[in-house]
Amino acid sequence: MKNLWMRVKEAINDLATIWADEMKMCIKDEGVLIFFILVPLAYPLLYSWIYNNEVVREVPVAVVDLNHSTLSREFIRKCDASPDVNVTYHCNSLAEARELMGRQEVYGVLYLPSDFEQLLNRGEQASVGVYCDMSLMLTYKAIYMTAMTVSSAMNSDIQIQNSSLTATTQRDEEITTKPLDFEEVPIFNPTSGYGNAVLPAVLVIIIQQTLLLGIGLSAGTAREKNRFKSLVSVKEHKNGLFRIVGGKALCYFMIYAVLTAYLTLVVPKIFSFTTIASGRDLLGLMFPYLLSCIFFGMFLSCLIRYRENVMLIVVFTSLILLFMTGVSWPESNIPGFWQGVSWLFPSTFGVRGFLTLSSMGGGLETVEPEYAALWIQTVVYFLATCIVYQVQINRASK
């Protein structure tokens, strides 16, 4: 009994020593410090600043009005008055407008043909040409949507005028032009803000990527310093597998518990993104997410021979992982193969779960599949880490 007590005490002691060594290393090593502290603190602020304006307003367009009539001017005026489009040039021909597009003065052209009003007055269908620069999807959407809204507003005016023959009351006119009323409701991101949609995902990915970079750098340093290029040093007798893995993981976990709170609670508040997660749910999701990221990082770090190599491998994956989460390209359209690949990474489930909790206000029970997947990853990567560390320990003690 006493023997057991001694062993437990010794294990805790060793664990704490390894924890302390790793902690010291993290603070002393500038490279690790950059990725553990500086990047998670500063990068989200920078990103949020870039996307601060959230939506594209007042997209400059050129107008080619060959009709010069009351109705064509009304169309232009209404477009100009809309929040998304700004009429900056009036041109005499499409060629002139095209020239402006080449110089990037405008991102679209509204073309009103010379018979615009005549056709309408004759009771025929008139068309308005909308030319959009397709290299920017957001400006294309802004211009096209504005043109659609203005045309449908003008259409109902014209309809009311024309139907005054058949309709008897004003209400009757309204119903004839729009027998079925409808309402569109964007939910979870009511302003359709770009930053509001993309940044929460980026924040969660930053957690994983900086952890991978930091752990990889620190493991690379250890390998370069230790004899025989092994990951664990032979100098101590503290070679218990769980002590080493546990001590290191505890160190990373403590640092990232603070940073995760900052990234998931403080940053969204500062830039007023939608955050409607309850503390309990967020804690519940982020706990397995952090653990799986840490063990994933520790597992991968065994493959790193030189400390700088980790940057070459990890940095580029950030963008690929972001696309795999389904934030920009919808999840239902990701080919099966890439779906499978995406399940290897904690970020896939972390991002999906976080968006559901924080941006869509779901509870922990709504993210059950993600939650379960994160715990499975935690267990699998923990075991994998133990195996590779055991190999390293064996090699070191040889």
Added chain:
Amino acid sequence: MIRKILHIAARECRLMYGNTIYLFCMVLLPVFTVVFFTSLLGDGQPTELPVGIVDLDNTATTRNMIRNLDGFQTTRVVAHYSTANEARLAMQKGEIYAFLYIPKGTTEGLMSSKQPKVSFYYNGVVMLAGSTTMRDLKTICTLGSAAVGKTKLEMLGKTESEIMTFLQPIKIDLHMLNNPWANYNVYLSASMIPGLLMLFIYLLTPYSIGTELKFGRAKEWMEMAGNNPLIAIAGKMLPQTMVHLIVFYGFEFYVYHILQFPHPGGIWPILFLGLMAVLSAQAFGIFCFGLMPSLRMSMSVCSLWAMLSFSLAGATFPVFAMDTFIQGVSWLFPLRHYYQIYQICIFNGFGMEYAWINWVCMLCFMILPVFVLRNIRRAMLEYKYIP
């Protein structure tokens, strides 16, 4: 001098051959990137996006509307829910991106001209899926409305063309220039892939210079160049430039020739831009190392720069919509100029003079290393590697 350069280049080839990380970062991972994006976005447009229905009315009219919605290429009706709350829950779980809510009495209201109201809800967090499903739902509601109007007008004895004119007097004639399919593969692959290819160059350039210090080969290297940093760098970069160029041109050949991405600008801007992209990225990497002759610092700065450039290139969120200060900062990113030149000269087919300022900026990036050559020389001869 040329002999010295070739000598160093030969040495560099041996080094590259001996370190597998070069094979990975110069060839395998860039190829992986190209394959990843072009296959992920292979559909071009999202199709068959899952949409839910809350039909409390459940009549022939509403069922017809739902069937029409299901017929659209971009949406697929996957589930019917009995309450809006259930539909919202499914949306939170990510099972559907949008749902249509038809309250009880809609058909009855239509028949008796009471102007009933239906609503559709779409998820604004997944922007592309949300806006695509929104477009379809809006169309179906408008069509539903029009169908009723059409019946009424037919009753009054109007002809087909009269009815069309009545329902839509002003028609929007949309021209999506150069990408009439709104193909997202064309849109995203053209900006993301070169960004990632440049990222590898950004990182690998300081890595290859810095490892000279790290592995204690710096003095030998400078000696071969007669302590002339220009010759040393030129010789070292030459084989790398070749490989990077081959990979970059391979990417351009694949997307413009095999996948036939629109490129009305023709081959010359494509070739020039590829060359400029590789050289400016290399120059930027050399410059970073010259400023901070430490492997770790220069690589960290390069990776942060590379990641930021995806946002500041302005492909996803336009630069003119950002804060004025950020607009200024965006000029410091080679990828920004790459994207400007791409969209003006290649994608929209305007002459190269339209993007002259961006070409000049790319050239400026290429001159940058000149300012730090002395620094690199000093670093190579005097510094020691600190981990």
